[in-house]
Amino acid sequence: MRNLPFLVLALLAAAAVFGAAKFVGNSYVFFAGYVVLQYVVLATAWNILGGYVGYVNFGTAAFLALGAYSSVAIHKLFPMPIPALILIGGLVSGVIGLLMGYLTLRLRGAFFSIATLALAVVVQTFIINWSFVGGSRGAYIVRPRTTAFFGIDYIEYLFLIMLALAVIAVFSARCIEHSRLGYGFAAIRDDEAAAEASGVPTLRLKLLATTLSGAFMGMAGAPLPYYVTYLDPASGFSLTYAVNAIAMPLIGGTGSWIGPVIGAVLLGTLQQIATVTISSALNLLIVGLVLVGFVIAAPNGLLGLLRGERR
Amino acid sequence: MTALLSVKNVEKRFGGFTALGGIDLEIQAGERVGLIGPNGSGKSTLVNCLSGTLRQDGGSVHLAGRRLDGLPAHARTRLGLARSFQLPRPFASLTVAENVRIPLLYTVNARPGGMLDGPGLTARCLELLDLVGLVRVAGKMPTDLTQIEMRKLELARALASEPTLLIADEAMAGLSHGEIDEILALLLRLNRQGITIILIEHIMRAVMQFSDRLVVLVAGRKIADGLPGEVVRNPEVERAYLGE
Ligand SMILES: Nc1ncnc2c1ncn2[C@@H]1O[C@H](COP(=O)(O)OP(=O)(O)OP(=O)(O)O)[C@@H](O)[C@H]1O
Numbered sequence: 001m002r003n004l005p006f007l008v009l010a011l012l013a014a015a016a017v018f019g020a021a022k023f024v025g026n027s028y029v030f031f032a033g034y035v036v037l038q039y040v041v042l043a044t045a046w047n048i049l050g051g052y053v054g055y056v057n058f059g060t061a062a063f064l065a066l067g068a069y070s071s072v073a074i075h076k077l078f079p080m081p082i083p084a085l086i087l088i089g090g091l092v093s094g095v096i097g098l099l100m101g102y103l104t105l106r107l108r109g110a111f112f113s114i115a116t117l118a119l120a121v122v123v124q125t126f127i128i129n130w131s132f133v134g135g136s137r138g139a140y141i142v143r144p145r146t147t148a149f150f151g152i153d154y155i156e157y158l159f160l161i162m163l164a165l166a167v168i169a170v171f172s173a174r175c176i177e178h179s180r181l182g183y184g185f186a187a188i189r190d191d192e193a194a195a196e197a198s199g200v201p202t203l204r205l206k207l208l209a210t211t212l213s214g215a216f217m218g219m220a221g222a223p224l225p226y227y228v229t230y231l232d233p234a235s236g237f238s239l240t241y242a243v244n245a246i247a248m249p250l251i252g253g254t255g256s257w258i259g260p261v262i263g264a265v266l267l268g269t270l271q272q273i274a275t276v277t278i279s280s281a282l283n284l285l286i287v288g289l290v291l292v293g294f295v296i297a298a299p300n301g302l303l304g305l306l307r308g309e310r311r
Numbered sequence: 312m313t314a315l316l317s318v319k320n321v322e323k324r325f326g327g328f329t330a331l332g333g334i335d336l337e338i339q340a341g342e343r344v345g346l347i348g349p350n351g352s353g354k355s356t357l358v359n360c361l362s363g364t365l366r367q368d369g370g371s372v373h374l375a376g377r378r379l380d381g382l383p384a385h386a387r388t389r390l391g392l393a394r395s396f397q398l399p400r401p402f403a404s405l406t407v408a409e410n411v412r413i414p415l416l417y418t419v420n421a422r423p424g425g426m427l428d429g430p431g432l433t434a435r436c437l438e439l440l441d442l443v444g445l446v447r448v449a450g451k452m453p454t455d456l457t458q459i460e461m462r463k464l465e466l467a468r469a470l471a472s473e474p475t476l477l478i479a480d481e482a483m484a485g486l487s488h489g490e491i492d493e494i495l496a497l498l499l500r501l502n503r504q505g506i507t508i509i510l511i512e513h514i515m516r517a518v519m520q521f522s523d524r525l526v527v528l529v530a531g532r533k534i535a536d537g538l539p540g541e542v543v544r545n546p547e548v549e550r551a552y553l554g555e
């Protein structure tokens with residue numbers, strides 16, 4: 001499938017999702033749906049670096065939080081519409097992603113992952129000590145009931161924005177996958193020395209991946225303060241983000257754009273259901289159990305399971 | 312006329328161990344050079360330094376007058392120096408055809424004027440696979456290949472970058488008599504098409520049949536360099552091999 005038909009299909013799917021949510025008519029659907037969509041973006045973003053290039057990032061929460069806290073800071077200085085905040089959040093996290101790449105990409109495997117974890121700690125410490133954005137006390141954001149322009153219910157508006165972002169992220173990931181860049185990423189993932197010997201500028205491509213991946217995570221985080229209305233470092237840097245961003249692509253399958261989408265929708269929905277029926281404290285437990293199950297039964301995710309059966 | 316490859320005083324140390332102690336080597340365009348030496352004498356290390364896989368500690372490398380040392384490996388490949396790996400290192404998640412596609416995308420298409428489109432890429436992939444006799448397995452995964460197919464893929468991938476200098480690091484190890492002849496014929500054909508080749512090999516029959524010049528490395532030093540027939544009778548070379 002070429003890119004344009006895919007985009008049309010993705011937009012149609014998004015319209016169907018919104019239509020279905022609207023049909024249910026319960027604002028809780030939008031609250032829960034927002035979180036699932038946010039995970040679609042996060043998992044897709046993580047997969048660009050982790051799945052395509054093979055560098056496991058444990059610092060998802062830091063990139064998400066940077067996007068969120070950029071919004072908090074800007075909200076206090078000169079409020080802007082959320083799409084603009086998303087661009088800024090993406091820029092901030094993209095730049096940090098690039099910096100992280102420069103500092104850490106000479107590390108391989110577990111050493112790279114530990115470095116990303118360290119980065120998350122550094123960023124969190126920085127935010128905790130930055131009182132302008134609330135420091136460790138956190139920051140309140142007053143969410144309007146409706147949007148200024150079309151009078152849309154605000155939570156529906158946030159949902160729509162995250163839906164659009166999910167379409168953009170997934171579309172970008174898919175474009176990358178089928179492009180020269182995607183082949184370069186795959187070569188790096190398989191064997192960096194062989195990739196270099198084949199003419200692949202590995203360092204440049206890896207920097208591109210950390211930047212893109214970080215930018216999408218920041219974009220996903222930018223509307224967060226308006227969603228939660230109260231943001232503190234403990235929730236912004238929650239372990240759940242980092243764990244889910246890794247678990248979702250693994251469950252779906254890391255080789256292709258659809259893996260993270262499947263993983264995020266399945267695991268995200270499961271967590272949302274558990275949150276209302278039992279307790280949100282179960283979220284990490286659910287991930288853990290599902291992940292263990294997959295590691296044993298389907299180490300290549302659902303996609304791998306399907307492919308294996310077809311072969 | 313300047314040499315195609317000019318290596319001056321290249322050194323490489325691993326910690327306190329000197330793997331290459333100042334190698335000098337000049338190779339003219341069109342030559343077929345056999346590079347031999349006992350295990351651990353530094354042959355692969357030299358290849359790694361020339362191709363940029365390892366960073367050398369001293370000396371200089373020029374290809375067709377352009378300085379290579381200091382350049383990353385991918386830039387050297389784009390300038391025309393291709394190498395195969397002693398232990399085949401295929402891209403395991405890509406098909407055989409896609410393995411060859413990578414260097415096409417990143418060398419041929421990265422050079423000025425080089426712009427193969429989708430069908431052009433596919434055609435060129437098949438052409439290269441045909442050259443080494445791998446068309447049948449184009450859609451297979453590398454893990455499903457036999458030993459000789461793996462070696463051929465390693466060569467096809469190196470050739471995809473359209474090199475002027477090809478360094479084949481033990482392209483024939485572990486192959487049968489007939490398979491060795493097959494690879495030999497291929498290398499000779501490539502050489503006739505204008506590719507300068509350095510062949511690293513332990514199988515003396517193949518080296519002697521292939522080379523018009525022989526270079527001997529022992530313990531990180533070049534101890535002989537000349538016509539194959541003369542080099543093998545060199546007492547120092549004999550001693551190095553008998554003392555092994
Ligand atoms: N990355 C490395 N770190 C430390 N020592 C190394 C490294 N690579 C090679 N060596 C050492 O350098 C020496 C030369 O190794 P090299 O692989 O170049 O030999 P070779 O001539 O290719 O041998 P063979 O014929 O077995 O392939 C050996 O003693 C080897 O142990």
Ligand SMILES: [Mg+2]
Nearest residue numbers: 354355356397
């Ligand atoms: Mg060797």
